[in-house]
Amino acid sequence: MQEVYTRFGSEIAKGLKRSTQAQANTKCWPTYVQDLPTGDEMGKYLALDLGGTNFRVLLVTLKGHHDASVDSQIYAVPKDLMVGPGVDLFDHIAECLAKFVAKHDMRNAYLPLGFTFSFPCEQVGLKEAMLTRWTKGFDCAGVEGEDVGRLLHEAIQRRDDVEIDVVGILNDTTGTLMSCAHRNPDCRVGVIVGTGCNACYVEHVDNVELMDPAYKRKQKQVIINIEWGAFGESGQLDFVRTEHDRKIDEKSINRSEQLFEKMTSGMYLGELVRLVLVQALEQNVIFKLSSKRQEYADILRNNVDIFETKHMSEIEDDTFPEFANTRRIVKQLFGLEKAAVEDCQKLKYICECVARRAGTLVAIGVSGLINRISDRRVVVGIDGSVYRYHPKFDAYIRETMHKLVKSDKEFDIMLSEDGSGRGAALVAAVASKTK
Template sequence: MELVANNTIKEICEALVISDSKLAQVRDLLHQEIEKGLCKETNPEATVKCFPSYVRHLPNRKEAGKFLALDLGGTNFRILLIELTEEAIETKIVSKIFAIPNDIMVGPGSELFDYIAHCLSEFVHEYNVQHEKLPLGFTFSFPLRQEGLSKGVLVKWAKGFTCSGVVGEDIVRLLQEAVERKGDFEVDIVAILNDTTGTLMSCSYENPQCRIAIIVGTGTNACYVEDLDKVEMWDGDCREPRQVLINTEWGAFGEDGSLDFILTEYDRELDQNSLDVGHHIFGKMISGMYIGEIAGLVLRRLCREGLLFNGKGSEKFYERGSFDTKYLSEIEEEESGVISNCQKILDELCIPEYTEEDCSNVRYVCELVSRRSAALVSAGVACLLNRVKEKHVVVAMDGSVYRLHPAFHTVMVEGIAKLIDPDLEFELVFSKDGGGKGAALVAAVTARISDENDIDEHVSA
């Protein structure tokens, strides 16, 4: 829809509109940072670290068997059992969610992994696979320094976890030791990965042309398939396929000041009041943890200047974080002119009085913030498409912002088309459950490659 607001409000919000030329500049700057991240000499100073995931093979639908997945990314974790048949004739998935008690989140690390092993035991016994040593893929959505496909060292905790004795340790080893202490089942933990890698693997099982995965949810990240020759940081073997999935960690893009030319006063205020000042600059303009607050900062300024609600806000409205990101989706999902959702939200925020024009202006601000987010993601995706340089590429998408916002997909498609090389084609595909199914698929592909190598060795012998 065409955005409308009075000239004064437009002037105040003008900085939230990023021109096509500036988006192209963002695209090119990201390319430069990726180059720095992949280079051994410049990686230490790069904001986009481009960690090799050690995942090199994509699914080819010849994977078969039973596989476990463990998806740990917050206060809940999920265990999945997936059974695959060749050519994907049939896929069976069962799963169960387990809550992590708060005392375990902040206690000794051994108790956390013992608890996970206990839940794994309960799960494999429930589905009667406790006597089978199944391959397991482990999605671990915390900052990791990956040192191999099945070795990842925790850099730091996040999301309320403070378990002692885990930072600096290999997560796979800690889980394997806990399984051995439990002693009533066995698993083969063949891979540890983050949720973006899982999203790409999950999508590529259904869409063989998938080469990029993007998550836009509470946080944001991207991974893509890179030529091994361009990855100076690579320390593994150089056999075929000469490619590896790169975990960009692009949320940190801009920490060196390179994105200051598009930052607004609202971005700077949000950053100064955040727990990680100066960090995750790109992520703070894009992801669900922050964009609601950016809209809230704009709306509070408009109210203070008498341009909204007749200058009368409320104590709740002025509280930091009170304007939730979900409000953007709820307000924008209604057709232009329909304001019932906006009215409900303003009532929740205890706004004493408001008009239809106020609701229209609130929507205007929400649309600017959400479209800026989608435009910046588009610039990032265009950068990756131009790097991959394949004629037609499927981009796997996941995350609550992408999934729930009514216009995000459309704005991205339009934005990417303006920024990619003219001979390239792309398709955005929603990839559901990448963290879980993707982890199991990494385990399945690892098992397939191991079997193929065994056959090759047998034949050559």
């Protein structure tokens, strides 16, 4: 833990300096979000949240007094659009935006929009963000290296049926931080542990060499998007990576990239359990008494992603000796009517090892950020399906943080309520106010 902590800290320092940023895995992009919400924001704002196989459009009504109401709709991104031309993807998004606006009878209103785009981007302003690489199964041509704000703006213009102004682009970690800061002014760190894994934090502008000096005169702080999923790409994590981690990386569409994310995020945790379980079956240490052990190993070996990350959460939620969830999942996987208690315990142990390691790694990163921040009290806003639904993930994180956060600091963790949606609207609200 100490060694990973030290290596993580030196990566952050590298990412913030102009001279070493190119070599840093954690790019530490300035987001150009400098004003945190006060809680007094008012008005109606649109938010668009794209970060996976679905995206959401939200109408957020900010009512002052830290209060907001949210009306949202989820739209699917068809598989072919995830790997087709970028223009088609943005046209699809613009079409869904127009439908949403029409449904809420706001065709004639001027609508500022905050766009949560949860892929690695280099921000060059609040509403200009260049996609550096696709992740999470997306690979649309003609988008990498381009300004996604401009691509969305052009798609909206092509339709010419709604007046939507893209006023801010952010990723889901910034949205989480903004959303939590709206409710708790001590929030200084935003973390996502869901399909992907990333974090952001509030840094003093003097430490951010990559930022345009004109912005440094306005405010003394800025949110930094770390892109910590890429930590480890220069070998810093090799001493803790296992053969299972290497297998996952070899089979992924982004080999040798996002190595920290591959040890911590929902896209990979279930797959890690599957690989460990295959090995346990081959070495005859689980389901020892079953004559079909070889058959079970074949099922797991031949069906990538058959063991879902949500299964881990359900299994770790189980109680001894019933193991109701574990037995249901084993039956689903192998057709085994009633798994033995001992096998249920072993499967739960495998899940716990994978989840605890992920929680520990996330906590190492968060502790490093808290110790960088000058405030004595720091609240960490966290969102994402793994954190939200895994029954022990919060406990795993806190356990490590208590060991690593400096003793003169006070910290707390809060679950973000709809971070990437409400947070995007808050960025839009703050941007409109500044404008």
